[in-house]
Amino acid sequence: MNLSRRELLTTFLGAPLALAACRESPRRFPDGDIVGQSAELGHILRENRTFQVPADNWETKRVAIIGGGIAGLSAAWQLRRDGVDDFVVLELEKEAGGTSSSTQGPIVGYPWAAHYLPVPFKENVDLISLLNEMSLLDGVDVNGEPVGKEQFLCREPEERVFFKGRWYEGLYLHAGESDEDKRQYAEFQRLVDIWVNWRDAAGKRAFVVPVEQCSTDVEFTQLDKITFADWLSQNGLTSERLHWYCDYACRDDYGLKVDQTSAWAGLFYFCSRVRKSGVESQPFLTVPEGNGQFVNHFLTKVGDKVRRSQMVVSVVPTENGVEVITLRNGELRGIRCKDLIYAAPIFTAPYIIRGFQNDAPFNAAAFQHNAWFVANLQLKDRPKPRFAKDFPLAWDNVIYESPSLGYVTATHQKGIDYGPTVLTYYYPMCHDPVGRTTLFNYDWKQLTDVCLSDLSRAHTDIYELTTRIDIMRWGHAMISPRPNFIHSGIRERAIKPYRNIHFAHTDLGGIALFEEAFYHGLRAADVILVGDRG
Amino acid sequence: MRRPSLLFLNVIIIATCGLIYELLAATVSSYVLGDSVTQFSLIIGVYLSAMGVGSYLSRFIDKDIAERFIEIELAVAIIGGLSAPLLFLSFAYLSYFGIVLYTLVFIVGTLVGLEIPLLMRILKDKLDFKELVSRVLALDYAGALVASLLFPIFLVPRLGLNRTSLVFGILNAGVGIWATWLLEPMIPTRKLTLLRVKGFIVVVILAIGLIKADSLTTLAEDGLFVDNVIYAKSSEYQRIVVTKGKVGYSLFLNGNLQFNSFDEYRYHEALVHPGFAAFNGDAKRVLILGGGDGLAAREVLKYKTVEQVQLVDLDPAMTQVAYSVPALGELNKHAFEDPRVQVTNTDAFVWLDNVSTEPFDVVIIDFPDPNNFALGKLYTTRFYNLLKQKLKPDSAVVIQTTSPLIARQSFWCVMKTLEASGYTVKPFQTSVPSFGIWGYALAKLQPFDTPTKPPENVELRFLNNETFASLFEFPSDTSKPDFDLEINRLDNQALVRYYETEWRRFEQ
């Protein structure tokens, strides 16, 4: 193994694996490409140009929406539901969807990032109406809680974890637990249950989706000042496997390690999806293409309003509205609108909104994102179990000793249990202080090597089975709920309109979730609609 | 002794083979057990220490050194040569794989450890000590290098583990035989011949192993099945084995008995005819899900009114068995050659989800028991709901639902699942000697009376008017448990868990 390969594998997978992998350098690379995100926008914005739109390239709209991710599409969906038709969605990429994008393959679709949504609580009426519109629900149970249709509820076996040569059911590793591990796990559950059941004076829950509806009682908000790792040790929770479990949860939901995540966010993960103590957390709705199903649904409703490959390069607030300038194939066009919904990542605001820097209502740079890469592996067949009684392929398959998050099996939910499949492999760059830079320093071949070397710990036949790997490098994947962000007051300021610009992005929740994007999309649309009526 | 220098070639080959066996053991064990760091370091440790033991033991060999040397070389050849296949087989069938593994590594290590000291003693009179030690040890280490380079670059990718093992065994034995010529002056002629015969036998055994490397699995199966294996095939989905015994043919899938020709008619008559009895009128369109052996189809085709039989079975290899084993073709009365039968090879779940057809009058469901999640989905509310799209209000469905005696909860879990999916269900059971007490569900989308007689004008060996009604009676030990059972859904797979616990009690 040459030095740079060892360096690569050490960077991504750690020294022990890099050493072990020496023996098994890939005999053959599958086909594949780096896909997705255009880097052009960043370059253009950094040049800090002024944009002169030719006079007859202007048009007028009631509302313009920047960004065709979940937030932008949700806003569009809401506007149309309320009878507003004079709007346009401007999307930078060739396809809408943002971090909920997916691709339709010959056997099944597969996601490029977001892949599931927990069934909401009954209070989340707007989301329930979307799910009903999509026929994902089967009415309500005796308590009036929505019930997912069986074919969309994540099929068992849901998760398995690979540890020392074997797969085990579930995510928390029970095999080989000591009595102390068990005690700590029970203690952790007990603490979680306390927060699950807790209500503040106004009857608000401590942790609930969306974040806007959580209690702001200092008892909780102070949890945002420490890391989740600190919280665990303050509570005497030192068990290695419990620590791993919490670390996994943080990496999976936030792209951060347990010692980088705010304790508030860590607990949010465990508490916000549990109705009351003793009941299971809300089941997941999923389909092969993941949350791409919502994008596709929105497109059936508002697809005619979505303009793709439209890079918004400048937003100019004016006396009676906003001017939006887009660049496409070197051509500048302008839209004059009364209101603008800004559903692109928040950190971009100062680069795009003219004058934002001078009287900044909030520090946009505080909205920090982390980097991920996601690989879709086309397999001609399933990996063979090492022995007959090993726990079988699940929906989510996690490798205990890996800094990656393992992979999700696209065919699982469809009951397609034999033959070709697609695995979606997730890798958050949280082990690296300059993760984004590191990620973009490596090319397709190197990232493919990382992915296959990692998976070959559990599947020795992965090299033979994989026919193609496409890799998405998400430079700005998820907002990072590090300590002192969610409850620092900055989100509240960003949620308020800036002149006629209404921000709407999952960033505003402080965590990257479908429900947050949806909530803020609808909220921004509603503010505009209320303004129209009043 | 002839040409001592040629004996040095022996050293390099012994060293190469020795290290190959060691690498093989480590690779096989990390392949099947995982955790390669541990496996490699343990195997290397055990092997090296065993070599030490061998070297020590060499002092106890005083006489006939040349002869012993060759015998040891042949022993290494046969044990080392068979080591990889032996390890694979013992992993598949023995629970104490670790013991076999380390014993094998220890034996090979000890034997290899014996060889070098003996060889040095054979050569000691030909060379001075300085020369001897330097040449033998240098070649020994060079051999190790050859092995460690060949192994990952050429042997594993090109030959695979089993063949590498066998090929090196043969090489090893070949060198042993060759040594009988090199050391001829040191061995009495009579013993020489004997040694050559032994060497020849070792080579033959290993060569047979090499030719049959693929059928080694079958070899292992012969020991597992009581009767003679007359057909064995690993399809994409399962291992299919047909055996022939005194009372008839048996078909096994992954080692689980599917039927014995001696009493399968009991099982298949009970699977098919209650459905026809419950359908009002003449059944024309019939759907069979599973049942790739064609035996359910045979029963269905007894009805002259049936115009179309759609059979959906996952495995094309299953429907082929009837052609490959003529006795089975006869047993299903060549059902697949009947123009009324159409066979589709796909997963029934995916088929129900994706293919739209006219509804069927009678549906026969004959899947393997729900012993894994891929099979468990075929017994869920989702599956039975998908099935509804293929039914008319009056259609009758019969489902095999495992043994209500051995797996009582599993059996009643399926009944509850059917009810939860909106079916009216009449559970029934019968006795099939090869299986024991076996259970079924007769179900319809509307309430119906339990049929009391089998349909008229069909030739039956088992069912008759007198006893038909008693199929639907359950003695106390198989009746519905009085505690609550879960409904089997895709998102809980409760049935697989019931089934696992209940059948595990019967595994050794």
Ligand SMILES: Cc1cc2nc3c(=O)[nH]c(=O)nc-3n(C[C@H](O)[C@H](O)[C@H](O)COP(=O)(O)OP(=O)(O)OC[C@H]3O[C@@H](n4cnc5c(N)ncnc54)[C@H](O)[C@@H]3O)c2cc1C
């Ligand atoms: C790897 C990964 C896994 C995830 N998994 C899940 C999951 O399982 N469940 C879940 O609920 N959430 C998950 N998420 C979170 C996911 O981000 C949210 O669910 C949701 O998709 C966010 O939508 P959004 O519209 O707020 O933001 P984005 O998806 O970031 O959408 C912003 C859109 O704006 C466009 N844009 C940006 N700048 C411009 C510009 N100048 N001009 C025009 N357009 C522009 C972008 O191209 C993009 O389409 C995951 C995220 C990642 C990265």
